[in-house]
Amino acid sequence: MALSSEGADRFAALLEENQEALVGAWNDRVVETLRGRLSRTELHRQTGELRRAFQLALAGGATSLADPSAAELRAQLSELSTSRARQGFTATETAVSVFAFKEAVLESLPDDASVLREYIAFSTFVDAAALFTFDSYVQVREALIADQAEQLLELSTPVVKLWEGVVAVPLVGTLDSARAQVVMERLLQTLVDTGSPYAIIDITGVPAVDTQVAQHVLKTVVAARLMGADCIISGIRPQIAQTIVALGIEFGDIATKASLADALRYVLGKTGQSARKPRER
Amino acid sequence: MSDSGERLAINSDQDVVRVRQLVRTVAVAVKLSLVDQTKLVTAASELARNTFVYGGGGSAEVTRVDNGRRQGIRIVFADEGPGIADLDLALTDGYTTGGGMGLGLSGARRLVDEFAIDTEVGRGTTITVTKWCR
Amino acid sequence: MERVPVLKIGDILLVSIQIDMEDQVALQLQEDLAERIVVTGCHGVIIDISALDIVDSFVGRTLATIASISRVLDAETVVVGMRPAVAITLVELGLSLPGIRTALNVELGMDLLARSRAEEYDDEQDDESDPVVVNES
Numbered sequence: 001m002a003l004s005s006e007g008a009d010r011f012a013a014l015l016e017e018n019q020e021a022l023v024g025a026w027n028d029r030v031v032e033t034l035r036g037r038l039s040r041t042e043l044h045r046q047t048g049e050l051r052r053a054f055q056l057a058l059a060g061g062a063t064s065l066a067d068p069s070a071a072e073l074r075a076q077l078s079e080l081s082t083s084r085a086r087q088g089f090t091a092t093e094t095a096v097s098v099f100a101f102k103e104a105v106l107e108s109l110p111d112d113a114s115v116l117r118e119y120i121a122f123s124t125f126v127d128a129a130a131l132f133t134f135d136s137y138v139q140v141r142e143a144l145i146a147d148q149a150e151q152l153l154e155l156s157t158p159v160v161k162l163w164e165g166v167v168a169v170p171l172v173g174t175l176d177s178a179r180a181q182v183v184m185e186r187l188l189q190t191l192v193d194t195g196s197p198y199a200i201i202d203i204t205g206v207p208a209v210d211t212q213v214a215q216h217v218l219k220t221v222v223a224a225r226l227m228g229a230d231c232i233i234s235g236i237r238p239q240i241a242q243t244i245v246a247l248g249i250e251f252g253d254i255a256t257k258a259s260l261a262d263a264l265r266y267v268l269g270k271t272g273q274s275a276r277k278p279r280e281r
Numbered sequence: 282m283s284d285s286g287e288r289l290a291i292n293s294d295q296d297v298v299r300v301r302q303l304v305r306t307v308a309v310a311v312k313l314s315l316v317d318q319t320k321l322v323t324a325a326s327e328l329a330r331n332t333f334v335y336g337g338g339g340s341a342e343v344t345r346v347d348n349g350r351r352q353g354i355r356i357v358f359a360d361e362g363p364g365i366a367d368l369d370l371a372l373t374d375g376y377t378t379g380g381g382m383g384l385g386l387s388g389a390r391r392l393v394d395e396f397a398i399d400t401e402v403g404r405g406t407t408i409t410v411t412k413w414c415r
Numbered sequence: 416m417e418r419v420p421v422l423k424i425g426d427i428l429l430v431s432i433q434i435d436m437e438d439q440v441a442l443q444l445q446e447d448l449a450e451r452i453v454v455t456g457c458h459g460v461i462i463d464i465s466a467l468d469i470v471d472s473f474v475g476r477t478l479a480t481i482a483s484i485s486r487v488l489d490a491e492t493v494v495v496g497m498r499p500a501v502a503i504t505l506v507e508l509g510l511s512l513p514g515i516r517t518a519l520n521v522e523l524g525m526d527l528l529a530r531s532r533a534e535e536y537d538d539e540q541d542d543e544s545d546p547v548v549v550n551e552s
Contacts, residue, residue, distance in 0.1 A: 185316060188499030195519050223502035228495065228517035228524075294437040301435060301469065319469055319500035320507060326471040327508075330438070374509055385472060388508035 003063045003125050007118040011105075012058035015051060018108040023047050025107050029100035033093055046083075050076055050101070054129075065128040077129055078136040085140040094137050098130035157183045159190040166198045166267050167191065168260065172205035175213045184220035191229045198271070199224060200263045204235030214249045221254050232256070234263035286344030286355075291332045300329040300341045304356060307343050311352045313414055321354065321412045324392040327385040328358045328408055336360025336406055346411065353394070353413035361405035368400060419444045421451050427528060428452065428490075429521070431463040441477040448481055452488045459528035460485050463521055465496025475510045482515045491531055493517065495524040 003011075015022065026047045031040065053073040060069030077098070084094040102123050109115055157179070162168040169187050187199055201217065203209070209217075221231040234257040236244075244251065257263040287307075289300055304325040308318040325341070332339040339360030346355045365371045374387045390396040395411035417440055422429045428451055430444065448460060462478065464470065470478075482492040495518045505512070518524035 185499060185503070188502065191519060192499060195523060197519060197523060219503070219506045222511065223499070223506045226502040226505055226512060226517060227497045227499065228493075228519045228527075294439050298435050298437050305468070316500045316503050319498075319504045323469045323471050323504050323508060326469060326473075330471075330473060388472060388510070391507050391509070392504065 003058075003121040004118070005061055005063060007121055008058040008061060008063055010115075010118060011122050012055050014105070014108065015055040015058065019051060019055075021108055022104050023051055025104035026051070026101055029103060030097045033096050033100075034089070037087070037089070046080060047097075047101075050080065050098075053077075054101070054126075063125075065125065065132055073129070074132065077133050081133045081136040082140050085137050085144065091134055091137050091141075095130045095134045098126065098133050102126045157186060159187055161194060161196070162200065162264060163268065165196045165271060166200065166264065167194060167196045168200040168202060168264075170202045170205065170260070173207075175206055175209065175216075177212045177216065180213045180216035184216055184223075187220060188223060188227065191224060191227060197229045198267045199229055199231045200260060200267070201231055201233050202235045202260045202263070203233065203240070204237070204260070206237075206240070209240055209243060211247050211249065214244060214247065218249070218251070218254070230255070230267075232263045232266060234258065234260050286342045286357075288340055288342045290338070290340050291329050291358075291360075292338040293333070297326065297329045297333060300343075301326050303341075303343050304354070307345060307354050308412075311345055311354055311414060313354070313412065317412060317415070320392040321410075324389040324410060324412075325356055327389040328356070328410065331385050331408075332358045332360045332362075332406075336362030338362075339405070348413070351413045351415075353411055355409065355411045357407065357409045359405065359407045364402040364404055364406055365398075365400040366402050368398065416440060416443070418447070421447055423451070423455050423457060426457055427459040427461055427525065428455065428457045429461050429463070431466070433466045435467075436474065438473055441474055445477055445481050445484070449484050449488065452485055452490045458490050458532060459525075460490050460492040461521060461524045461528070462492065462494045463496045463524075464494060464501075465498065465520070467501065468498065470497070470501050470505060470510075472508065472510055475505065475512055479512055479515055486514075491516065491528055493524040493527055495519065495521050 023044065027040065027043055030043060030047065034043070050073075053076040057067070057070040057073040061067070062070040062073070064070075065074065080097065081094055084097070105122070105126075106119065109119060157169070157171075159167055159169050167187070167190050169183060171183065175183075187201070190196070191199060201220075203217075217233070221233070224231045232255045233251075236256055236258075255263075255266065257266055287303060289303060290296060291300060301322050305318065305322050308321050313321065329341055332341065337360060339358065339362070342357045342359075344355045344357075346353045372387050372390065386398075389410065393410040393412050395409075397409045398406065399408075400406040416437070417434055419430060419432055419434070419436070419440065421444075422431075428448065430448065432444075434440070436444075451457070452460065460481070462481070464478075467474070478492075478494055482494075485492045493516045494512075497517065516527065518527050
């Protein structure tokens with residue numbers, strides 16, 4: 001049941017006349033559900049702004065949440081969702097914050113059956129607002145999760161400079177195909193950025209590899225070679241060595257070393273040898 | 282679902298370059314990753330050259346596509362050349378009739394997500410490739 | 416038709432490919448280089464492809480041919496500056512560019528040429544002076 005424009009006017013007036021009482025009653029209800037995780041002042045500010053946004057929307061003739069005059073209200077609602085989502089409140093807690101407004105309004109309603117119809121329509125309006133909050137809450141959470149996944153990917157894939165001309169990627173944790181790809185692209189880019197002709201891929205911290213991941217590593221080694229850099233793989237665990245052989249993956253002439261230290265010693269040996277040759281022309 | 286594509290004739294070396302550039306522009310527009318852009322443009326370059334060298338010229342049509350979940354690019358290479366008699370052989374690494382490295386068809390197939398080929402001896406060849414955003 | 420310039424720097428010919436080459440331009444470069452190697456007597460060629468956003472099988476094959484031709488003419492070729500995305504694509508394409516030496520950038524490419532040149536002459540000297548060196552042990 002949609003709100004009539006007279007109804008909207010009437011409620012706009014009601015929200016303005018009783019603003020103090022309304023916000024107070026609203027706060028009392030919300031504070032219960034939030035159990036002290038939000039300061040009263042902060043809450044007071046939020047509900048105050050929301051009440052004002054509701055009033056302005058209704059005064060502007062909004063009969064549904066989609067109306068242009070409700071734009072400010074929608075913005076306020078999504079701001080509420082964003083802050084709640086970021087502060088770790090649940091979706092229900094966030095939506096209840098809006099639903100509670102209905103009860104607060106009901107209290108300040110005159111004891112008159114004739115307004116009941118309009119109240120129900122108004123109540124539908126608030127419901128829509130709460131659902132809107134719910135939706136934007138979910139969106140914000142999804143964005144947060146996506147951000148975190150990306151941050152995690154970055155956290156877990158450092159490419160470090162080990163020595164002049166030598167970079168290393170210590171891989172830790174399970175490597176899936178997507179992560180392997182990200183790591184390998186970043187490794188190749190680091191080779192270019194730092195002008196390092198040697199890279200050590202250390203897989204001590206990798207519990208298992210499957211064919212796809214092994215293929216990614218192998219392709220990276222070949223790609224690095226095409227670019228003019230050499231990769232050394234270190235820290236292959238016995239189980240992984242068995243898997244590699246069992247899967248029939250050819251490591252060919254790729255240098256493998258037991259530990260990162262061995263790999264570094266091997267690289268330094270190679271560069272040291274060439275450095276001993278006179279470089280002056 | 283798709284927008285109407287952009288069609289380029291392939292009748293010269295310069296046209297192969299033009300196809301590459303068009304594919305690159307569209308690939309950037311649908312936000313393919315840099316590696317995927319490079320793969321798709323490389324595949325397009327191989328196939329455009331095939332159309333010119335083996336098909337005796339033809340056309341390439343580049344279209345943005347959307348399957349509801351992901352965006353992508355579809356390229357259709359068409360010629361009215363001699364067609365391919367033994368498709369399996371033509372798709373084998375290292376096989377060539379034109380003095381190339383024999384990686385054009387088989388290599389291009391590995392660089393895209395979807396690869397369809399329709400050929401008839403004496404009628405010509407149409408190759409459709411698609412790459413989706415990840 | 417555009418042409419890729421070939422610069423002589425000391426004992427090295429430097430080619431920096433800055434354009435999206437038509438096949439004919441690539442073939443022209445192949446010819447130009449062979450000629451310049453003979454005319455200048457240079458022993459090293461550096462081909463900088465850092466500006467190329469793709470290398471397809473035609474360009475790959477041209478680079479391999481250039482390397483082979485210059486080897487016959489006693490010049491070593493180093494391809495430098497290949498972008499990561501290009502390298503990843505070449506691997507997927509199945510093009511491993513056998514016989515081409517590569518380096519990350521022009522500077523490392525010049526080091527590589529200088530080193531392999533020095534090694535070549537060191538070896539020759541070692542062979543000659545081997546019987547004389549007794550005091551080193």
